[in-house]
Amino acid sequence: xxxxxxxxxxxxxxxxxxxxxxxxxxxxxxxxxxxxxxxxxxxxxxxxxxxxxxxxxxxxxxxxxxxxxxxxxxxxxxxxxxxxxxxxx
Amino acid sequence: xxxxxxxxxxxxxxxxxxxxxxxxxxxxxxxxxxxxxxxxxxxxxxxxxxxxxxxxxxxxxxxxxxxxxxxxxxxxxxxxxxxxxxxxx
Numbered sequence: 001x002x003x004x005x006x007x008x009x010x011x012x013x014x015x016x017x018x019x020x021x022x023x024x025x026x027x028x029x030x031x032x033x034x035x036x037x038x039x040x041x042x043x044x045x046x047x048x049x050x051x052x053x054x055x056x057x058x059x060x061x062x063x064x065x066x067x068x069x070x071x072x073x074x075x076x077x078x079x080x081x082x083x084x085x086x087x088x089x
Numbered sequence: 090x091x092x093x094x095x096x097x098x099x100x101x102x103x104x105x106x107x108x109x110x111x112x113x114x115x116x117x118x119x120x121x122x123x124x125x126x127x128x129x130x131x132x133x134x135x136x137x138x139x140x141x142x143x144x145x146x147x148x149x150x151x152x153x154x155x156x157x158x159x160x161x162x163x164x165x166x167x168x169x170x171x172x173x174x175x176x177x178x
Contacts, residue, residue, distance in 0.1 A: 001160065001162060002160070004162075004170060004171065005160065005162070005163065005164050005169075005170060005171060005172050006164070006172050008171060008172070009172055009174070009176060012176060013176065015122055016122075019118075019119060019122055022115070023115060023119075026111070026112060026115055029108075030108060030112075033104055033105075033108055033144075033148065038150075041148060041150055042150055042155040042158070042159075043155070043159065045141070045145050045150050045152050045155045045156070046155040046156045046158070046159035046160060047159075048141060049138075049141065049152060049155075049156045050156060050159075050160055052134070052137060052138065052141070055122075056134050059122065059130060061127075061130055061131055061134050063134055063138060066131040066132070066134045066135040066138075067134070067135045067138045067139060069131070069135070070131075070132065070135035070136075070139075071090065071091070071094065071135060071139055073090060073093075073094070074094065075094050075095070080094075081093060081094060082093065082094060082097060083094050083095050083097070083098055085098070087098060087101060087102065
């Protein structure tokens with residue numbers, strides 16, 4: 001979906017600038033987390049996901065496929081469907 | 090899916106620490122972008138999405154619903170299915 005809406009713009013902008021926008025959205029998400037406003041939070045989560053998907057499009061990575069291939073219903077470290085890794089991470 | 094695998098851990102970790110991990114993953118994604126290694130890139134995109142989903146779970150936001158509600162097949166600013174906003178963003 002993000003490819004259809006934004007790929008034309010994103011490809012012109014390039015990966016470095018798109019990454020910078022993603023980082024700004026991450027900062028805005030951090031602010032929304034501190035403020036604890038549910039609507040603002042939903043907005044910022046949507047923006048981060050949108051920019052992440054845009055960046056993936058620019059570098060030709062299938063975001064959903066990459067995530068499913070690494071995390072397909074289990075933790076890639078302990079291999080459990082409910083992660084049992086030590087809590088440090 | 091991320092809720093099933095990680096919610097137990099994530100809820101113990103809390104939102105501030107989960108956000109810090111997300112930021113670290115964003116930095117690692119930045120490194121992978123500079124190195125241009127496709128496998129590393131896919132890995133890092135998967136990690137960022139996983140931590141973003143984890144963080145959304147911790148603060149009880151439905152990530153997919155939030156994104157679809159804001160970006161449901163069109164740019165939220167210009168309302169076009171292929172964004173026609175000026176290129177500054």
